[in-house]
Amino acid sequence: MKKILNLIYLCIDSFANWIHFKVYKSKRRTCQCSISSSKNEFNKIKNVKNSIISTEYEKKF
DSSP states (O other): OHHHHHHHHHHHHHHHHHHHHHHHSSOSOOHHHHHHHHHHHHHHHHHHHHHHHHHHHHHHO
16 A cells, blocks of 8 residues: 555655746655655554554454
8 A cells, every 4th residue: 555655656756846846847855855845755654553543442342
């Protein structure tokens, strides 16, 4: 599941970079931004997983 989400995110990100390059003739992001955005994406996935786990736990009781 995580690999699929990562792949979708990478496709969207590279497409956005391509559009930005066509419009502004320069690269959109530095490495720092890419790292921070992927970290945010990871945290979102982690939060979703935690909420799913907590709801599953609540269903048992």
